[in-house]
Every structure is written in C-alpha cells, then in structure tokens.
Amino acid sequence: MRRMDCRGLLAAVAAACLLGIALSQTTLTPAVMSTTFVENVTGLTVTPVILSSTTPGCSAFNTSTCEPCAPGSQYDNNTLLCACCTEPGLCLFPGACLLCPTGFYQPLAGQQQCLPCNRGFYTNFTGSPLCHACLPGSFNNNTGQSSCTSCSPGFFASMQSSTSCSPCSVGRFCNSSGCTQCQTCPAGREALESAAKDCTPCRPGMHKPAHQTMCQICGSGFYQIRWGQEKCDICPENHYCPSPDVNPIQCPSDAFCPAGSLAPGYCMETFFRKAGDTCELAPVTIALLVIGGGVALLFVILMVLRRRRDTDGELSVARAPLLRKERPQGRYYGIPCDAEPVYAGW
Incomplete structure (x- = not known):
C-alpha cells in the first residue's frame, strides 16, 4: 500500500x-x-x-x-x-x-x-561517427554527400575516394558504368577516340593483334580484304598485290610474280627473254656480246703491239752512244793523226 x-x-x-x-x-x-x-x-x-x-x-x-x-x-x-x-x-x-x-x-x-x-x-545513414571512401569505379566531387556516383561508360576510377573519373585512353574502352579500369580492344578491333564505349573493326588493308592497341597497315607484299582481322595474308605466288586492301592480281604470262610481290617483274626487252622461272639472253644479245668481245680483243692486241714498238724505240736510243764512242786523237811519230784510219784511193 x-x-x-x-x-x-x-x-x-x-x-x-x-x-x-x-x-x-x-x-x-x-x-x-x-x-x-x-x-x-x-x-x-x-x-x-x-x-x-x-x-x-x-x-x-x-x-x-x-x-x-x-x-x-x-x-x-x-x-x-x-x-x-x-x-x-x-x-x-x-x-x-x-x-x-x-x-x-x-x-x-x-x-x-x-x-x-x-x-x-560519403555516409548514407544518420548518426555516423565516420565517412566511407567511395569505392573504385565511383566518385564524389562535393562535400556532405550521402552516396557516390558510378563512373559513366567510357570512364573509369581505379582508386578509392576518387573525386572524378578519367576517360579511357585511345585504343581502350569501357562499355558499362562503374569501371575500375579500361580494357584493350580485342584482336581486329580498335578505339580511335578517348572515352570510347565500344571498339570498331579494323578496315580492309589493316590488322591488329590482341596485344596492340591500334590497327596497323598490312606490310609490303601482304593483303587483307576483310573487316576486323587479326593478321594479313601474304600475296600468293603467280600473283601481285599493288595495294593491301585489294584482291591479288594474276601475274602476266611474260612476267615473274613470286610470293609477296608488289608488282610483276619483267625480263629486259630485246636483250633478255623469259624461260621458265628465269630470264635468258636473247639471240641479239649473244651476237652483240660476240662482236663486242672481238673488238675488245683486237683493241688489246693493238695496244700490246704499240707498247712493244715503243719499247724497242727506247732501247735503240739508249744503245746509240755506245756504238758511236770516239777514240782519242793519237800521235804517230810526233805527227797527229785521226782516231780512225783514213784510206786513200780505195
């Protein structure tokens, strides 16, 4: 109570x-x-x-x-x-x-x-003693926010507590929101601009392996006529490929076209002619070679004879003083006399 x-x-x-x-x-x-x-x-x-x-x-x-x-x-x-x-x-x-x-x-x-x-x-509940960092793939550019914003397609944020998203570089892409990093375009495709959401296929005449970022023009003697290819094909034998984005062209019958040819190869007209897989001398070329060889041989013989004649002349001039060597004047019984005998009457 x-x-x-x-x-x-x-x-x-x-x-x-x-x-x-x-x-x-x-x-x-x-x-x-x-x-x-x-x-x-x-x-x-x-x-x-x-x-x-x-x-x-x-x-x-x-x-x-x-x-x-x-x-x-x-x-x-x-x-x-x-x-x-x-x-x-x-x-x-x-x-x-x-x-x-x-x-x-x-x-x-x-x-x-x-x-x-x-x-x-950010913090998304009341009575919070701390704030949480924005996760990779999201950002927050203002203070006092209750949430973070996901990166748009074509952009990425690889770090926590990001204040902005970065655009994907050329050759890389992101096709969804909240990307933590951009991806390299797959083989045969490329991204020509930054902040790309998708990749475009390589054009004919170009190719791109998986480890590269941009499409490359086919090398000399190669071709590719399809879109979005990883590699180029070598121009086949008996064909030539003047451009990497056209079909191989049949080689002419009087020309040579080994594999990887940019243009047909011809023998020199008049002087050579095609014989199978090689070029051989034409008859007129053989005749010219024979005539030229004969003229050259005759020229050599004349030069040798002239040289020999010049040598003989030089020897004659060198021996002349020895043949005309004079005797000194002598005295016979006190009378001077010529060095050479003088014959009288006969």
Whole structure:
C-alpha cells in the first residue's frame, strides 16, 4: 500500500514539474516536450519545481546527470534537456542529442556540430561517427554527400575516394558504368577516340593483334580484304598485290610474280627473254656480246703491239752512244793523226 502511495506521489510531482515547464514556455522558445517523451524519462531524478526567471524549468532537472553527446551526434540547443546543462555539448541523456544527418559525421563526443564528409567520401545513414571512401569505379566531387556516383561508360576510377573519373585512353574502352579500369580492344578491333564505349573493326588493308592497341597497315607484299582481322595474308605466288586492301592480281604470262610481290617483274626487252622461272639472253644479245668481245680483243692486241714498238724505240736510243764512242786523237811519230784510219784511193 505504501509502494502504491509512493508511485502516486512521484506521478504528482512529475505532473507538477510538467506544469511548471508548460507555464514557462512563454519565455523559452522553442521547447520540445511531450507526454510521450516524459514517459521515456523514467530514470531522471525529479526535484521540486522551482521556477527561474532566467532559464524556466531547468531547476526541475538534476543537471548533474548531464552527459556528452556520443560520437555521431551533436548538441541540441532547441530542447531543455540539453540547454539546461551548464556546458554546450552536454545533454541530460544521450537520447536528447541530435544524430548527424546523412552526409555528415562526428568522430568525437560532446561536440556542438557535425562535420560534412570530404570529397570522395560519403555516409548514407544518420548518426555516423565516420565517412566511407567511395569505392573504385565511383566518385564524389562535393562535400556532405550521402552516396557516390558510378563512373559513366567510357570512364573509369581505379582508386578509392576518387573525386572524378578519367576517360579511357585511345585504343581502350569501357562499355558499362562503374569501371575500375579500361580494357584493350580485342584482336581486329580498335578505339580511335578517348572515352570510347565500344571498339570498331579494323578496315580492309589493316590488322591488329590482341596485344596492340591500334590497327596497323598490312606490310609490303601482304593483303587483307576483310573487316576486323587479326593478321594479313601474304600475296600468293603467280600473283601481285599493288595495294593491301585489294584482291591479288594474276601475274602476266611474260612476267615473274613470286610470293609477296608488289608488282610483276619483267625480263629486259630485246636483250633478255623469259624461260621458265628465269630470264635468258636473247639471240641479239649473244651476237652483240660476240662482236663486242672481238673488238675488245683486237683493241688489246693493238695496244700490246704499240707498247712493244715503243719499247724497242727506247732501247735503240739508249744503245746509240755506245756504238758511236770516239777514240782519242793519237800521235804517230810526233805527227797527229785521226782516231780512225783514213784510206786513200780505195
């Protein structure tokens, strides 16, 4: 019976307390109070109602129970449950604090405001003590965001907490949203522009292996007349390929066309003629060679004879002084006489 009386007394005191708060609302705005809220505040120590002209109704609470707002929340200065505490950031119980909205966070306790998530980060629930980094393939370019945006096709983001997406380079593509990296175009296909969403096939006369990024023109003596090919074909024997994007052309009967020919090869007209797979000398060429050889041989013989004649002349001139060598004048019996005998009469 006594326990029932105590409960009734507490209810009366609480009603009186609420009455004092209600009467004081003319000087404190706004104040958020309701009967539902009072029903949840059963653990508070209620003191006698003593109205104050400065902070009406605050003396009805035991402010020694004030606690700092938990991480992920902030001080609520619009309610007596927080305003009655002596220091900002404290409330009568954690449930009186305001939860941080989406896009905002607060890692510390007892703070008066929440912080916006940085660019490249987000939080998608209230009361968050931290922000999450945007995953690869997404980005966030503003602060205080509750989500990240996926990269559009043709763009990618390979790192976490990206603030933008990068376009795929030439030769690479991305055909879906949220790409973490771009892919090289498959064999026989290429991407001619950056930020490509798809690849185009190589044109005739060109090819592209899987490890290359761009289509290449077929090499000399090769051809390709189909679209989107990985390799070129060599021009076949007895054909020639003047352009890599046309069909091989049949070789003329009087020409040579080995495999890989750009143009037919002909023997020299008049001097040579085709004989099977080779060129042979024409009759007129053989005659000219014989005549030319004879003239050359005759020229050599004449040169040798002239050289020999010139040599003989030089020897004759060299021997002449020896044949005409003079004797010195002598004296015979005191009479000078000629060196050579003089014959008289005969």
